[in-house]
Structures are given as structure tokens and as C-alpha cells.
Amino acid sequence: MASNPHLSSRLQGFGTTIFAEMSALAVKTGALNLGQGFPDTDGPPEVAEAAIAAIRNGHNQYPPLPGVADLRLAIAEHQQRFWDVRLDPNTEVLVTAGATEAIAATLLALCEAGDEVVVFDPTYDSYAAGIAMAGARIRPVVLTAQANGTFGFDPVQLREAFSPRTRLLLLNTPHNPSGKVFTDEELSLIGELCVEHDVIAVTDEVYEHLVFDGRHRLLSAYPGMAERTVTISSGGKTFSFTGWKVGWATGPADLIAAVRVAKQFLTFVNGAPFQPAIAVGLRLDDSYFSQFRRQLEQKRDLLCSKLGQAGFDVLTPQGTYFATVDIRRLGFSDGIQFCLGLPELAGVVAVPSAVFYQDRKDGAHFVRFCFAKNDAMLTEAGDRLITAFA
Ligand SMILES: *Cc1c(COP(=O)(O)O)cnc(C)c1O
Numbered sequence: 314m315a316s317n318p319h320l321s322s323r324l325q326g327f328g329t330t331i332f333a334e335m336s337a338l339a340v341k342t343g344a345l346n347l348g349q350g351f352p353d354t355d356g357p358p359e360v361a362e363a364a365i366a367a368i369r370n371g372h373n374q375y376p377p378l379p380g381v382a383d384l385r386l387a388i389a390e391h392q393q394r395f396w397d398v399r400l401d402p403n404t405e406v407l408v409t410a411g412a413t414e415a416i417a418a419t420l421l422a423l424c425e426a427g428d429e430v431v432v433f434d435p436t437y438d439s440y441a442a443g444i445a446m447a448g449a450r451i452r453p454v455v456l457t458a459q460a461n462g463t464f465g466f467d468p469v470q471l472r473e474a475f476s477p478r479t480r481l482l483l484l485n486t487p488h489n490p491s492g493k494v495f496t497d498e499e500l501s502l503i504g505e506l507c508v509e510h511d512v513i514a515v516t517d518e519v520y521e522h523l524v525f526d527g528r529h530r531l532l533s534a535y536p537g538m539a540e541r542t543v544t545i546s547s548g549g550k551t552f553s554f555t556g557w558k559v560g561w562a563t564g565p566a567d568l569i570a571a572v573r574v575a576k577q578f579l580t581f582v583n584g585a586p587f588q589p590a591i592a593v594g595l596r597l598d599d600s601y602f603s604q605f606r607r608q609l610e611q612k613r614d615l616l617c618s619k620l621g622q623a624g625f626d627v628l629t630p631q632g633t634y635f636a637t638v639d640i641r642r643l644g645f646s647d648g649i650q651f652c653l654g655l656p657e658l659a660g661v662v663a664v665p666s667a668v669f670y671q672d673r674k675d676g677a678h679f680v681r682f683c684f685a686k687n688d689a690m691l692t693e694a695g696d697r698l699i700t701a702f703a
Pocket of ligand 1 (some may be wrong): 410
């Protein structure tokens, strides 16, 4: 994590993360890797076949800037089917190179240098870098473990995070790494504050189909929010094709047009044959989406039960495919040291949640495990942790 003298001042501190080190450690020790956040099996075969057919049928040149028309239509249909949102596929839908590009383009399009972006901390790792590249400043509101075993925030701190410099609020629900699903009450307050301070909301909903407890709610559905929210998602997590990088931003035409300007000069376009394939995915029966959720819910329950048996305090996630544990009950306090030693100690790799926090102290005692893995691996990893700690 040494600083690189070639790196611009905007990007100082965003060098190589601990992930590379952890993965190298996994390979070296032969440990089971529950660190990396992607599934170990591919998604629906009919979606894969659609991509192969698209390549064979000549969908290999630049697609249109806003995305292929049929995918934009499929995204609009999906938003209507699941979330009761009506969109004009021609003006209110933009296809991007994954959710990551949609987030970066939105930040670059909408922020002036010095503007502030309110986020809930910990954050997905691209947020702070995207905000920095846009010349804006991150204004974190820390999520803390509540008595009921979920993550929550102090409404007073959220209110205080808004200032005359606040341009955007960037919300991720279901939330990676915490597994939190923001509640109706929380989203109401967030919406009220955005309206009161004339702030635009950007929501990252890549885990929209992985809510196990409660239900997924769109911030754009709250009073006054439809006209000020850019809603972002992607096919990577929903269809278990994280390498395809087909994402989208939806929202009011004027905001989407602004995001399109920035997107045009980042990648212009991507994934010509994957775009029609993701359209096939978005049109799968409801049963695909419910089975996918049930399957991951079972994996959550399997891993969380083992983590509990190993003696951790488990913060059972309401959504996503990540579970967080508090390591203090096992006598540890530093998650980074704990994760560096874990392959040797237990033959398992996990990620220290501290790396997702603006101030690492806030997440020092949390460790994240990914459960989007086959049941045999989850069982074996869980049993190894039980043997090492229980
Ligand atoms: C995986 C992930 C992304 C990245 O999505 P892509 O479509 O692969 O760019 C964005 N946000 C969160 C919270 C994620 O977990």
C-alpha cells in the first residue's frame, strides 16, 4: 500500500488494496476464499447462450451510446414489473459498463470541484475514488451495529452531514459490505433531507434481488424523489455474470442526459453481445428471481450458522451475499491482522471490513465473508472456523 509518486494528488491513498494481498495469500496457503465478492458458478444457461448467439449473429460492433434499444426496453419492463416504476426507454434509461461506470459517470457529470457527497460508511470501494476523481469531497455517515444485530445510523448525524455544499447523496441498498437493507423509515428521512436541501440522490441497487428479510425499496419512490434520483443497477450480481459489466442508470431524462455526457467519454459503449443477453435475463420468469433469492438465503443461513458456532458475533445480513462478524468475542480486535492470519490459522480467507471505512478505526473489529459459493465449500470453510475457534 506504499504511495506511488506518479499518482495524481486526487488519487493518493487509492493504491493497491488489501484484496490482492489476501488473494495471493489464499493461493499460497490453499485456503478457501470467502473474501472475493463474486459467485463461483455461472448464471442461467439461456442467458449465456443468448450472448453466444449474439456474437454469432454479428452483434460485435459499437452498440448505440445509450445502449441497444431492446435492452433499454427490457430494463424499463423490469423496473415496472418489480418496482412499479414507469420509464421511457428512450430518454430515461442509459446502459453503462457495469454499475461502476454508472456511478463514476454520475459523479463526474453532476459534481463541481469542492461539492460534497453524503455516503453511508462503510462504502463499496469505488465510491471514495469516484468522488475523488470528480474533485468532490466525501461526507461519511457511519453505520454502526445496533442491539438487534443489524446496522443502523444516527439520524442526527445524517442531518448534520448535509451542508450548503452537499450536491449528492449516494446510497447503496441492499448495502455491501454490511448486508443492511434500508428500512421504510430510514428511506423516508433520507428522502426528506434530500428534498429539504435540494440534493440529488444516486442509488446503487445491484443487490435489488437479494433481499431476504423485509423488502427492497427504491428511494425514488419517496415524496419528491422521482425527479431527483438516479437509480443504478447491473446484471452482474442478479445473473451471476459479474465479468460482463452490463449496468444501467435510470431516472428523469434531464439527469440521465447529463450522465450520458460523462459516460460518452469514459467508455462510450461496451459489451455489444452481452447487452441483448442481459435483456434475455431481465425477461426471465419471476421464478428465476425468487429461486435465486431462496438459494442465496439458504447459503446465508448455512454460513451464518457456522460462524455463530465458531463463536463469532454474527451480524446476519438482510440482503446481499455478504455476512459480517464482530471478532471481539473471540478475543481479537484488529480485523486486518485477523484476516492476514486466518489462512494459516483456519485455512479460510475473509476480508477485513476496515478497508471499506473512511476511518478504518470505525470498522476495525468487523470481518466480511462472502457466501455466494457452493454449499460444500461453505460447509468446509465453516467447519474449519469451528475447529480453529470453537
Ligand atoms: C459488485 C458491486 C458493484 C459493481 O457492479 P458492476 O456492475 O460489476 O460494475 C457496485 N456496487 C456494489 C455495492 C457492488 O457490490
